[in-house]
Amino acid sequence: MTASTTIVIFGASGDLSKRKLIPALFNLFRKGRLPEKFNILGFSSSDLDHQAFRERIQAGLRQFAEYKFAQEEWESFAVHLYYISGSFTQREDYDRLSGVLTGLENGPANRLFYLATPPRFFSVIPASLRAAGLLEEDHGWRRVIIEKPFGTDLSSAQNLNRELHRVLDESQIYRIDHYLGKETVQNILTFRFANSLYGPLWNRNYIDHVQITVAEEVDVGSRATYYDGVGALRDMFQNHLLQLLSLIAMEPPASFNAHDLREEKVKVLRAVRPISLEKVAYAAVRGQYRGYLEVTGVSPNSKTETFAALRLFIDNLRWQGVPFFLRSGKALAEKITEIVIQFKAPPGTMFAEAAGARYHPNLLSFCLQPDEGFHQRFEVKVPNTAAERRSVEMKFHYQEAFGSSLIPEAYERLLLDALKGDASLYTRADRAELAWELLEPVLAAWEAPDGPPLHIYEPGSWGPRAASSTSWSVSS
Numbered sequence: 001m002t003a004s005t006t007i008v009i010f011g012a013s014g015d016l017s018k019r020k021l022i023p024a025l026f027n028l029f030r031k032g033r034l035p036e037k038f039n040i041l042g043f044s045s046s047d048l049d050h051q052a053f054r055e056r057i058q059a060g061l062r063q064f065a066e067y068k069f070a071q072e073e074w075e076s077f078a079v080h081l082y083y084i085s086g087s088f089t090q091r092e093d094y095d096r097l098s099g100v101l102t103g104l105e106n107g108p109a110n111r112l113f114y115l116a117t118p119p120r121f122f123s124v125i126p127a128s129l130r131a132a133g134l135l136e137e138d139h140g141w142r143r144v145i146i147e148k149p150f151g152t153d154l155s156s157a158q159n160l161n162r163e164l165h166r167v168l169d170e171s172q173i174y175r176i177d178h179y180l181g182k183e184t185v186q187n188i189l190t191f192r193f194a195n196s197l198y199g200p201l202w203n204r205n206y207i208d209h210v211q212i213t214v215a216e217e218v219d220v221g222s223r224a225t226y227y228d229g230v231g232a233l234r235d236m237f238q239n240h241l242l243q244l245l246s247l248i249a250m251e252p253p254a255s256f257n258a259h260d261l262r263e264e265k266v267k268v269l270r271a272v273r274p275i276s277l278e279k280v281a282y283a284a285v286r287g288q289y290r291g292y293l294e295v296t297g298v299s300p301n302s303k304t305e306t307f308a309a310l311r312l313f314i315d316n317l318r319w320q321g322v323p324f325f326l327r328s329g330k331a332l333a334e335k336i337t338e339i340v341i342q343f344k345a346p347p348g349t350m351f352a353e354a355a356g357a358r359y360h361p362n363l364l365s366f367c368l369q370p371d372e373g374f375h376q377r378f379e380v381k382v383p384n385t386a387a388e389r390r391s392v393e394m395k396f397h398y399q400e401a402f403g404s405s406l407i408p409e410a411y412e413r414l415l416l417d418a419l420k421g422d423a424s425l426y427t428r429a430d431r432a433e434l435a436w437e438l439l440e441p442v443l444a445a446w447e448a449p450d451g452p453p454l455h456i457y458e459p460g461s462w463g464p465r466a467a468s469s470t471s472w473s474v475s476s
């Protein structure tokens with residue numbers, strides 16, 4: 001008898017399920033990529049029955065799915081959806097869950113538990129699942145996906161890892177970072193390692209610096225209760241930006257399996273030069289957009305940064321001396337996630353420069369969103385001039401090459417990988433801790449009463465001027 005697969009979503013009545021998880025699962029179903037026999041069981045505290053849950057999901061799909069909603073497809077998907085209400089902390093509710101699962105599965109089954117809950121339940125739920133016998137792998141695999149944030153600092157991340165490892169093997173734990181599920185983020189590795197053209201240039205001999213920018217146009221909106229006290233460094237750097245840094249800077253892995261890939265990524269973080277507490281003022285800039293303090297839910301004297309920038313160095317043979325500028329903020333001019341590699345300029349003496357003329361170095365920029373693709377800037381001679389130069393661009397756009405409908409939502413790929421048991425796009429325990437370790441001094445300096453200045457920036461701008469790559473202090 002083939003085992004069926006059950007996806008249990010804790011926090012199923014929440015926003016993440018409605019906006020991301022269920023639309024991703026529905027799309028996988030439409031593409032025929034879910035296992036042949038599957039059930040999706042929602043578990044949360046809202047008092048709903050199966051029918052009310054399905055209606056809620058349907059409304060969410062109509063609002064958030066990025067594909068055309070077809071009633072017929074929905075009806076064949078909806079029969080796989082079930083719901084039970086319960087408390088994440090009550091032992092008897094897990095016994096009830098166990099009964100419902102046995103009834104639904106009616107035989108051997110694999111189970112994927114998705115923790116789309118507030119972080120305070122990240123260790124409680126696995127421990128309760130273990131106590132109720134729901135993590136035994138006698139009749140199928142058991143895996144747990146943990147949402148972000150994974151801890152709020154080094155010691156809380158270490159504690160969480162310890163608690164999880166008490167009841168789960170590391171191979172059963174899938175710490176999610178939705179950036180790794182983005183098609184264009186995965187393309188960084190394809191671009192770097194499938195094109196031998198760039199390989200020889202990818203080092204300190206040819207690269208002047210790298211800029212990684214995740215700019216958001218949205219402000220904190222209605223998320224102030226989560227965001228205030230958390231800030232950009234915890235919300236965006238510990239996970240997304242440092243993941244992008246690893247992908248740009250890592251050595252080629254022996255293979256793309258989870259072990260080899262994650263090992264190389266972790267080595268990058270191990271080689272990042274630690275920022276000492278005294279150097280935070282030179283290596284980091286923080287900002288807050290004007291008007292943040294008036295947002296409902298924000299404490300009136302909040303020092304929470306809505307913008308952060310870091311300058312990092314990777315002290316290994318490949319990158320010694322090359323600065324990596326990482327920036328992210330809210331309420332900025334545009335939504336754009338971009339990585340720009342700036343190459344070194346050739347010796348100026350070769351070209352007779354007009355007074356004041358600037359040489360434009362070659363740039364390679366990856367636009368990860370919203371206009372996915374990349375640009376290569378290079379210099380050409382302007383026709384019919386003695387030696388005038390101009391910068392021009394070679395461009396690749398996903399939309400032109402493949403049509404936008406081929407770019408799936410990040411959660412689709414990640415859910416599918418977890419169902420297949422492929423953890424290569426998930427975060428390993430040691431990586432989560434290393435990333436916190438790196439940020440600890442910055443967090444400490446910014447939380448100190450006499451910490452470095454918090455720059456106020458205008459909403460709709462590009463953030464504090466102090467964070468532009470030309471404004472950094474040379475003292476490292």
Ligand code: BG6
Pocket residue numbers: 148216235236337
């Ligand atoms: C989330 C952060 O992880 O990523 C949000 O909590 C942020 O604050 C979001 O807005 C950005 O994701 P994306 O995919 O829109 O770039």
